[in-house]
Amino acid sequence: MTTPPRPLRSNLQEGSSRWAVRRAQWRALGIPDEDMTKPKIAIVNSSSKLAICFSHLDGIVPALEEAIRAAGGVPFEVRTAAPSDFITSAGRDGRYILPSRDLITNDIEVAVEGAQLDGMVTLASCDKTAPAHLMAAGRLDIPTIVVGCGYQPSGDYRGEHVDIEEVFLAAGSVAAGRMSLEHLCGMADNAIRGPGVCAGLGTANTMHMACEALGMSLTGTTPVLANSPAMWDGVRRAGARIVELVTEGLRPREVLTEGAFRNAVTLMLATSASVNSIKHLQAVAHEADCPVDVPGLFAELADRVPLLCAVRPNGPHFIEDLERAGGARAVLSQLTGMLDLDVRTVDGGTLGEVLAGATVADAEVVRPADQPFGTRPTIVIVRGSLAPGGAVVKRPVDDRGARRFEGTALCYPSRDAALEGLANGEVRPGTVLVVRGLGVVGGPGMALGSAVVFALEGAGLGDSVALVTDGQMSGLVNVGTVVGEVTPEAALGGPLALVEDGDRIVIDVDRRTVDLEVPDDVLSARRDRLGAPELGPDHGWLSAYRRLVSPVPGGAVLTAPAPGRTPTPEENGP
Template sequence: MERKLRSYVEPGSVRWAMRRAQWGVFGINEEDMEKPKIAIVNTSSNLAACFAHLDGIAAKMKEEIRAAGGLPFEVRTAAPSDAVTSMGRKGGYILPARDLIVNDVEVAVEGAMLDGMICLVSCDKTVPGLLMAAARLNIPTIVVACGYQPSGQYRGEHIDFEDLWLNAVKQQNGKRVYSVEELSEMSKNAILGPGVCAGMGTANTMHIVCEALGMALPGSTPVLANSQKMWDTVGLAAKRIVQMVWDDLKPRDILVPEAFANAVKVVLAISGSINAVKHLQALAREAQMDVDIYGMFERFADEIPLLSAVRPNGEHTIEQFEAAGGAQAVLKQLESFLHTDTITVSGRTIKENLHGIAISDEEVIRPVNRAFVNRPSIVLIRGSLAPDTGIVKLAVTDDRQLQFSGPAIVFNSADEAIEGVHKGLIKPGHVVVVRGLGPKGAPGMGFLSNFVFALNGASLGDKVAVVTDGQQSGLSNMSLAVNEVSPEAAEGGPIGLVEDGDTIVIDVEKRFVNLEVPESELELRRSRLNGAPAMEEHGWLSIYQRLVRPLPETGGILFK
């Protein structure tokens, strides 16, 4: 016997009559009122290519859900793009948009008491935002990754969005000057269709994380946007979500500590974006799981070998990674390291999903005994300059020195630091400190990627180190940089006490970053501070600035 749906209202009641009248406009009849009511959460937007195809996917999903015996309702959320939405407030809207998405979904789906969700995810913040919403609402949910964009060629050579970004920064910094016409030609060819950036940036990393967690259908990530494989997943997800509602399989049945451990191991194995660390911690908090994601990355770092090398971490493309077997192939190669008895949205365990899986190309996704390297690609470090944590990202063939000591040169914004490059203030041997970019200080976490690219454009990328309480794009992987230092400057962290000329010592292998200044001197500097920075923001960013919690504690979500 089918269970009573949470959306059920007694026929003839006031609530029933009100819904019947409102929904009748859409052709919904009395028989439909008895069906599972499924939210299609659509992060569509005309602001960026990432989201350009989602309306078409939502329309097809509606058809498929109706055919499967469900009643679909499309709802919308914010859709931030790092490439476009980062222009306002110096990029401050990007991370807070993740939390806004969660609240958007809660208002629409919980307010209407719908029975399940299909979450259409694209550019990177939509993925953790919708995962977090699923964990908060805890109703049957499937995440559908809507794919990466096709890239093109520029004068016979491969070009994608990352290449365009790098070349534009080089031109701006005089490393290699391109004409406006050349950059325009690159721009026309870097993105040939909708979808997320074609590299192992935050978006593709988080798509793969969805599958590793068990929240996406097996074999669905990564995927070329608008490919037949993507459309096949749409149909399968529509059928499956209706059955999940009847089975009452919920996100918190799936998002158990073992599933988080699996996801962390996969991120390490693919050299994924460091942004996955804070997103997974935020997801764990929404799932009400007492899980220390930062501790997991530290614990598993030396255990998990690096099995893939997708740009910008190596030479392979995301297309090659997908053709080699994608997330399922990585999980198969890692099977002996995983908790394979965890349940997934398919209704089967990881072990059952991996039965019979073959890897198409073991040069692209390698077996454990023939890994690219056996050192971690994501390294969490601590020390007197980062008492809680800092994160270093290493490329597959990284030949940077992992120890660095030098005098600090301090900047209080990314723009100020970029100007320091242009004016020649930054010299070889400097440890460049860029602060005030944390969740509370920015607010919303400032991006440092353009500054790091500017260093490279000035031939300083391998001659200096960087320490910041800000973040980098998942597509950037240059310079020895200690990112997301916590506590941040705005929370009274030691990074706010650094002065020009102070000695900073970084040792990635020994996992520390230290400020070589006597404690007595630091206390004197603390006494000179005038307290917390004034809250000058307004609107959504002022709310975020007042309520955001430190990254290692909550992943940067809003908790009193």
């Protein structure tokens, strides 16, 4: 007996008004009558000509459409916002970057849920697109495959390798007078030789690999060089497989389980991935209605997972080396004793089944679990009197720099004020630079503090000055002692708001603590005179985001708080 075909939600009742007007629209688009009842697949294209990260996505769509049609589906391209950290960060001190993730998620919901399409293939590129696509998959719970569309080829300048990370870092040296503007321009002009995301293990490649570890991308497809034969093969495979997924009915919430998130966190720790993966994975779990504490998983697994990769900016190897060694699949195959191998994947089998036969082409790039680069965690969740709800520290693979930093606070209300203070010579060795008002509410939108980190490094203060902020860091930041995403943030009355110049702050990475050494009665008196923070104009997208965003440990997702109610400090922590 044959199984009857699974009913498609896109097939509206024949003769109804919605069916009739949809038919009129689609027939006018040239869709033949015989295609009207086939599986209808959204191609989610976060494309833009503003940034090289996205410049090749429009060219991918035709090949994907062809593969979907050949498999018996009908493709529909839909567009979303396409933020680039290096382009979109120019406005409002980078405050649009994190909120763009949730904007993309809602874009997808409006287009795909509104049209009642049957499945999605999403084209992931720069940092916020992959988590947004995963969030939309979890929310809509229709068959979905995320396609990582690749990293950009790097260049060379004056006989030395140069990529976007090195340009980002070098700008701090120019500001400090340690590099000429001409040299910086030469680096910038040669750093990128083609389309794709940053060519290091920043947030983009991190989240592409996280998609594979979660089972939401086809196994063996990340990381990948943009426009390479391997990328095109992955695109065509995804087009064929998504139609099968719709027929089979495998939904994201069957894939995005607690075991899948545990696997993803294990991969993040084993590769010293971007710290931004913490809040992004938590946001995905929220949308998928999966009751998992991602920051808690990072804290729990930090000392158990060996470091198997040292890819730039964390170590000597390039992202190309990781791809040649076997990519995320190779790393996962070295971690099988620590993974939940029974979780399902969009490939159709379990993780254990799809990892069977995986090989590591270069055991120096992807090391065996018993021969790691190190056992000291590079992604560390810290807590203490300055961050009762938690904060995150990223340590270099080689563990250079102090694991304990004790110094006196120097406070600034914004990134630009801190940069000005540094340029004016106000920042001295032994300082703990406190930059606040950058959180999801205070920003609003969690402004980027990376420019301060690189300015400190460029000024030769990277190892002698620490930074503590409620803002976020670029996934490429991996220098000095930096405590980011302090929770509760200053704008919600967290202890960070109470710090004054000269206060003693102690950061102890080994003990996982960050403490403000000021008596409680003094802090209480400061709180009494603090007053409400200035939160900026009450209009526009960032204002709406500020009113709806949840605390960072919850993924910084959009929720609906009770009118007039401010979260308590306890609610801002896990």
